[in-house]
Amino acid sequence: MGHESGEAVAFRLWPPVAIGAPLLAGGLATLAWGDPVDLGGWRVPLGWALVLLFAGWNGWALWLFRRHETGLLPGQATHAMIEEGPYRLSRNPLYVGLLALYLGLALLAPTLWGIVLFPVAVLLVRWGAIRPEERFLHQRFGTPYDEYARRVRRWL
DSSP states (O other): OOOOOSSSOOOSSOHHHHHHHHHHHHHHHHHHHOOSSOOOTTHHHHHHHHHHHHHHHHHHHHHHHHHTTOOOSTTSOOOOOOOSGGGGTOSOHHHHHHHHHHHHHHHHTTOHHHHHTHHHHHHHHIIIIIHHHHHHHHHHHOHHHHHHHHHSOSOO
16 A cells, blocks of 8 residues: 555555455445344443453554654654553554454444454455564564564464
């Protein structure tokens, strides 16, 4: 989704699209054909818990971007490697949070087809965003990033 300037990652697929498109497709499938199974009442508290988890987790990660004065949006320069907060648990906490939001919204909608398509969102964000981002961070930060990648899991 753009060229790699040396200061900013060039995504193959913008992360909100990679994650949002399968959820939208699942929601449209539910509208068109209905869901073959009723998810039941348990889905509402779990759905809200996932939405709240997303808000807190991603809020924390975004606050760290601001504190470290590094770019967040596609095309913005990356000035720092963040290794604290949620970045101690995951190299990709924003994507983990967006995927939690995906599941929360799919449960609240409800759309079983959206839940069925969740692995597609995971694969698209890995191919479209994480792989180019990891390559970029390796080129930008070298050994410190490689050591971080060995210490911290990609997801959780």
